[in-house]
Amino acid sequence: MSGLLPTGTVWATKLLVDGLTSGRADHILVPVAALVALGLAAGTLPHLTGYLRAESDRRLDLLLQDRLYTTVNRFQGLSRFENPLFLDELRMAAQATGGAMGPVTSGLFDLGRNVIALAGLLGALTLLSPLMAGLVAVAAVPTLVARMSLEKRRVAMIAGQSAAARRQIFYSSLITDVQAAKEVRLFGLGGFLKDRVLGELVRIQGGDRRLDRREALTQTSLAALSAVVSGAGLAWAAYAALSGRLTAGDVTAFAAAVAGAQAALIATVENAAGANQALLLFGHHERVMSLADDLPTPGRPAALAPLRRGVELRDVWFRYDESHPWVLRGVDLTIPHGSSVALVGLNGAGKSTLIKLLCRFYDPCRGSILWDGVDLRDVPPAELRARMGVLFQDYMSYDLTAAENIGVGEVTALTDRGRVETAARAAGAHDIVEALPRGYDTMLSRVFFGPEDDEDPRAGVMLSGGQWQRLALARALVREGRDLLILDEPSSGLDAQAEYEVHRRLREHRSGSTSLLVSHRLGAVRDADLIVVLGDGRIVERGTHDDLMSLSGRYAHLFETQASGYREDAGIG
């Protein structure tokens, strides 16, 4: 309907001018009524289409985000999230929102409207001057071609700038990040970081500027071409009217039709170019959607029964990338069912990597990991992880309440305060949480503070590092009754008293269940059923504490070094 308005207005105006020059009142009645009706439609239709456009954007946004995050959740491994190219693709895909896709969705209606308007106006123009109609149409071709090529360049440029954009976001987030604030101030890094942010910004703006200049030049030349065409047409129409070949109404209609057709053409080109750019962006979304599973399992995956015999690593070799050195070089290790195994070794020995392989965040490059003889490659990762409780060395501190921080370890426990409390007690976190202003319902963050919370200390609190660690441990323990409990440095941030307490509780918790404990505090691992020393990607020693001490090897050396440190500190050594 909107598309018919310009032609209707042009023609009604022509009839009105001709009626006025004829001097007969009955000749102006219809054009005046038509112009009033057209004015009403022109005033109201944009509001209606505006609402429909926003609604379509909202619905599309919901659909696109649902699709994108469902797909991202399908990726069960970590390697994609460590790949900068994938992260770039994901960032671009996330930009393909409902609003960004507007040029394709609601833009289709604009395109339809402009094409109808263009067809009507060119039709009107053809009645007055077929040559002029042809010229206006032909003059649009270079505009269309130039615009398309500019859009392609713009999308390529955005893709090319993504690494710089990522660096810029990283540096600027360091300036404002609360965790970085201490070091940034202590080391006086503010100026250094600001220079880096501005450096990246200047680089990004340089690309933008070059393209904007090119665009301004192209658009100016093409606009000049259009002005020459319409100027020539107007001169011709004026002379034709003087010689009696056109009426005054014809000249009015001609001038309006040329201007309208050019405007509709430019708008059509803009619509097409906008849709082209949006589709190129949508390409990123489609590429992410079409990615295969990162950790494929066979068509008929093996069901994972509760652990009965144990987990076995058989000649496991692993490196993060083909260009990286081997991290694990032929590890053979059995974690027998019902026993506690401790893994020790120097920094970078590969302990956390081994844990990530046990969780199937990656598959071994060679060898295999077997759960009661079933290769983990044949088990859907979610099924495997449902049988484990794990505390990572780099655990998360969620901006949620204390109860939620524990309950997210097992979503069904989120609403089960009893389970949350039991886990908190086992991790030595209960007393800490009870002492908070709102107990388990205290928000452990000040991120969501509103102005109304300003004076209320109960609205959110910050915990200390060791307190967070106990909550993270509770989160792992809330998955009670799992077949395999893995703890990577569960007590590194605890004070001596708390560490003693936590390990005492963990010993009770672990007894009879299958567990793997990584710790640099060798006092905490000495009672494990089996202690395994990892060095240079291989297992270099294994046995009980007493076995390894009598071996006088690497473990005994590490143990003695730690113990003598304590003895010297205490003035005993």
Ligand SMILES: Nc1ncnc2c1ncn2[C@@H]1O[C@H](COP(=O)(O)OP(=O)(O)OP(=O)(O)O)[C@@H](O)[C@H]1O
């Ligand atoms: N995501 C990764 N991508 C590439 N290399 C990695 C990655 N994670 C770890 N590495 C490398 O793998 C090696 C082993 O790291 P890992 O974290 O497993 O050691 P670790 O024994 O747990 O050390 P620590 O005692 O310091 O925690 C290191 O050389 C490290 O640089």
